[in-house]
Amino acid sequence: MYLTHILFISLALFFLGVYGFLTRRNLITMLMAVELMLNSVNLNFIAFNKYVWPGRLDGVFFTIFIIAIAAAEAAVAIAIIINLYRSFKSIDVEDADTLRY
Amino acid sequence: MKAQEIVFYSLAALTIGSGLLAVTTRMIFRAAIFLLFSLIGIAGIYFWLEYEFIAAVQIIIYVGGIVVLIIFSIFLTQQAGTKLPPALEARKIFSGLACLAGFMLSWLLVKEHSFAASTVPPADTGVSSIGTMMLDVHKDGMALPFEVVSILLLAAMIGCIVIAMKTKT
Numbered sequence: 001m002y003l004t005h006i007l008f009i010s011l012a013l014f015f016l017g018v019y020g021f022l023t024r025r026n027l028i029t030m031l032m033a034v035e036l037m038l039n040s041v042n043l044n045f046i047a048f049n050k051y052v053w054p055g056r057l058d059g060v061f062f063t064i065f066i067i068a069i070a071a072a073e074a075a076v077a078i079a080i081i082i083n084l085y086r087s088f089k090s091i092d093v094e095d096a097d098t099l100r101y
Numbered sequence: 102m103k104a105q106e107i108v109f110y111s112l113a114a115l116t117i118g119s120g121l122l123a124v125t126t127r128m129i130f131r132a133a134i135f136l137l138f139s140l141i142g143i144a145g146i147y148f149w150l151e152y153e154f155i156a157a158v159q160i161i162i163y164v165g166g167i168v169v170l171i172i173f174s175i176f177l178t179q180q181a182g183t184k185l186p187p188a189l190e191a192r193k194i195f196s197g198l199a200c201l202a203g204f205m206l207s208w209l210l211v212k213e214h215s216f217a218a219s220t221v222p223p224a225d226t227g228v229s230s231i232g233t234m235m236l237d238v239h240k241d242g243m244a245l246p247f248e249v250v251s252i253l254l255l256a257a258m259i260g261c262i263v264i265a266m267k268t269k270t
Contacts, residue, residue, distance in 0.1 A: 020124030022196035055221035072257035
């Protein structure tokens with residue numbers, strides 16, 4: 001059955017996203033890792049809709065709304081990153097330490 | 102092996118391989134391009150599953166919108182061609198172990214569970230039925246979440262402008 005194979009892909013993508021989020025220290029690459037995780041969730045919704053619940057379209061709608069929210073999130077995150085670059089001249093998370101002490 | 106399986110496994114290899122390279126390469130611009138290929142692979146899987154509308158949305162929004170936005174912000178904030186500093190070895194090892202453990206646990210759960218194959222006739226996934234359901238206000242309609250998402254997009258747009266606006270000094 002293809003469902004478990006698709007779940008394998010989405011699991012692999014999700015944990016690749018987690019790995020990237022934990023190891024990267026650059027804000028843009030961390031944002032890319034978050035996008036990978038969101039995509040794996042979308043793939044899960046579509047696969048379950050196709051193979052387990054094909055009579056309805058709920059997974060499709062969830063995916064559409066998640067994509068819309070991901071677009072909004074990416075836009076806000078990049079606005080914050082560019083603003084951060086203006087104040088610190090760097091987008092490394094270690095450099096933005098004003099609130100740390 | 103049938104042609105269908107070959108297409109599926111090559112799309113899976115494209116998605117996972119370029120996803121792996123996107124989180125491990127040290128050139129940030131290459132990471133963005135590998136992310137692009139990973140997203141295209143996922144769009145291909147949507148096409149393979151015969152959800153053409155979702156595949157088109159994926160290509161338009163992710164490939165055409167978000168990745169282009171990410172590349173723009175790389176050009177604004179980074180000198181092209183410089184390498185990222187390497188991650189600490191301990192951090193790499195421990196996050197790799199944590200991800201591997203989580204992956205194995207979830208994969209065991211997925212493998213143990215036998216998903217019941219559905220016998221329901223598949224619903225129409227064309228654009229017209231999705232559009233009709235999205236603006237429907239009756240029992241299964243999605244009009245309320247649609248409006249909530251439109252308000253969220255408006256709020257995000259105003260928020261982006263306010264955050265990125267230069268304050269007059």
